[in-house]
Amino acid sequence: MTIASSVTVNESQGITFLDIDNPFSSGRISLYGGHVLSFTPKHDNIERLWLSPHAFLNGERPIRGGIPVCWPWFSDDHGKEKGELPSHGFLRTQVWQLKSSEDIEDGTRIVLTPSFTRGDGFEFDCKVSLTVVFGERLSVSLKTENTGVVPFTYNQALHSYFAVPDINKASLEGVTGQYKDKLQHWAVLDTPSPYTFTGETDRIHLEPINAITLNSENRPVTEVQSQGHDSIVIWNPWRGAATMSDMDAFGYTHMLCVETACTKGVTIEPGKSHTMTQTVSGLPN
Template sequence: MTVSTFVQESRRGELATLIIDNALGRAEIALFGAHVLSFTPHHDNRQRLWLSPHADLSGKKPIRGGVPLCWPWFSNDHGREQGELPSHGFLRSQIWSLTDTEQKDETTTVTLTPDHTRSDGFDYSADVTLTVTVGRELEVALTTTNTGKEAFTFNAALHTYFNVDNIAETRLEGLTGKYKDKVSNWAEVETPSPYTFSRETDRIHLDKAEQTTLCMNAHQTLIRHYGHDSIVVWNPWGSAASISDMDAFGYKHMLCVETAITQGAVLQPLDSRTLKQIVA
């Protein structure tokens, strides 16, 4: 079914999806989790996002790869015992609705809203929208608005899995200062230069860099960040073998570079905050 000239309804596995295809680029978004599954600009036809070939597309668990949404907490930072509440919040495991489409020049924008934003672990009034703009670049913007009468604190992330040719030959540029290293019991470590990868990586950079770049042998992927207080870098390396929806060697072709709020953003009544990532 055609929603508009450049937006069509489709399916991927058991999931309802939207395919956006215009003069400049093509993307697919699952309504389950408002999850961007793929993005390919037409000028080079290079897939920017990595989606696990073993990703669960049944709508029964979060999708491994693409751009998962984390809200209103990041990881298991929800104040409860680990496992008591879903990791990364509850927006990525519900069906979102398409509420608007807009064509401007050669770009296409869709707006999606979740079924609900109040659940166990977050008892506040909030509106959340995701806008995805597809053109020569991919723009993903998650906006939170406090619609209640009291302030609340939340975390969020655009947990993007980037497609890389070979992680051992990939370099990340644009980050400086210290990061918190989850693999080393949260030790504070200086950002390496050059920033390359040879082992499991799980790092929260408190550097508010506005731009990072994935450098590979033949090409680069440019990432711009807005509204964040940190950038998370993750690759499971050998631990991928223990992840049920990921191939044991899938880590060789992906790197998560996440635009994130991990330090707690306070939102006053009627205020909004937008977390945005642009991929080129």
Template sequence: MTTSDSISVSTNQDGLSFINIDNAHATAKVSLFGAHLMSYCPKSDGKERLWVSPHAYLNGEKPIRGGIPLCWPWFGHNHGQEKGTLPSHGFLRTQTWSIANSKDTSEGTELTLLPAFTKAKGFDHKCEVKLVIMIGESLSVSLITTNIDDHEFSIDCALHTYFNVEHIGKTTIDGITGDYEDKTRESAVLTTPTPYFVSEETDRIHFCEAPNITIVEDGVRTTEITSSGNDTIVVWNPWHGAASLSDMDAFGYKHMLCVETTVTQGYGLQPNETHVLTQVISTAK
């Protein structure tokens, strides 16, 4: 394993380990619990791109609220069993990962992380999973799944990114068009609004072709989000529902917006096939 001179590892009082990255292009922070990106701040404008709840659990008891949680091998409760019998969004975000490799290049710092296991209740297939992160002028996150079994299996997955915004009331989304499924309206299929503002509880599965470029503008920062390997983009904000979440302030919804690169329609992975889900977060030019 090669190692990067730009990273250091720290541990909090509850025993969680964090990778801290500081290179010529950006600073970032990754929790090994969940392989969870918690911070990305490009030095070109000094603006933090990710939002983490001040009340997030950082003791390993629950998934971390904010940053970039990993959803795999199902999204939400779409696992074919009764709701509540299996963990929401799968089991990658609640296990401790290991560092397989880290290196510095002219583009930035690259990390490769591996989960402790890929087989658990609800998913009994042989596969290899890794997360590859490149921290540079842009942040690239790739969740990579390879089928090493002798039969096809299906996965859903997501990079469930919480973006930091100055105020949700001043934030616009550009680049998403077409129809979406509205989970707050009994899965009604509606047309994406133009201009696109969030002004209520929002949980929308947008059907789109990949790659897709989405722009989030909040009056302070402009962020470009490039998605590939996905079949949908999910836009989520709990609005007043944040008050019912134990790990989120009642008014936290005003300063975050989830724009998630997702596979929600099921991807059939053939033997020896690899699927790559990637989200690239950039300072818009």
């Protein structure tokens, strides 16, 4: 297979990384987890994604930061007792295959597929692919195709960690409607306005919001666009980060997860497919 001229393949600690550098942006993908780790548009040279300095980049456990792929369930919504199956599914802890890479007019397109899609908790025939385009924008599309003879239902998320200089001075625009609050026994509450952060946050917004703007003080804004989803998840562990072995105690001050997700169940009939896409744009102030 021919590798695009804008892509360099590197190996480190048993993981294969794809480093992308084209006229529009630079970035990095880990084949472990099919995991986008970095996206820096060249018009301002500001990294949009956050990767924990203590992330495990050796295949021992899921990578903390970037854009983890959650599939075929979100969180521990797999129908069994918590801990019986891996949180967020089993795609983010396997080695993905590079199916193609090409230089296109507006950037670099990369297609990855997981090693397997059947596992404990999901015994259906399907194909999954991740298409990532690095250009002035970062586009990540997760496609699931039913190749079997019976319909199946699943959930998913692009669990994106965005970089912010200071979470205390960050805010979101464009988020409306109601959300379920995990920290308040799944109470259904109205979205706050202004949408700022003063403590641990773990919310599933129940409307398929198409565009969200992330504002950070003294920094160009980041716009997150979503398609093919039914929910938006907003998460920051706050001081709970101190209990995580792959985050430092104050790592929470530099990140915010804005996740394009399907949490209500996507059903695909035989021969049909579903695609969920998140697009990240760096906009001027």
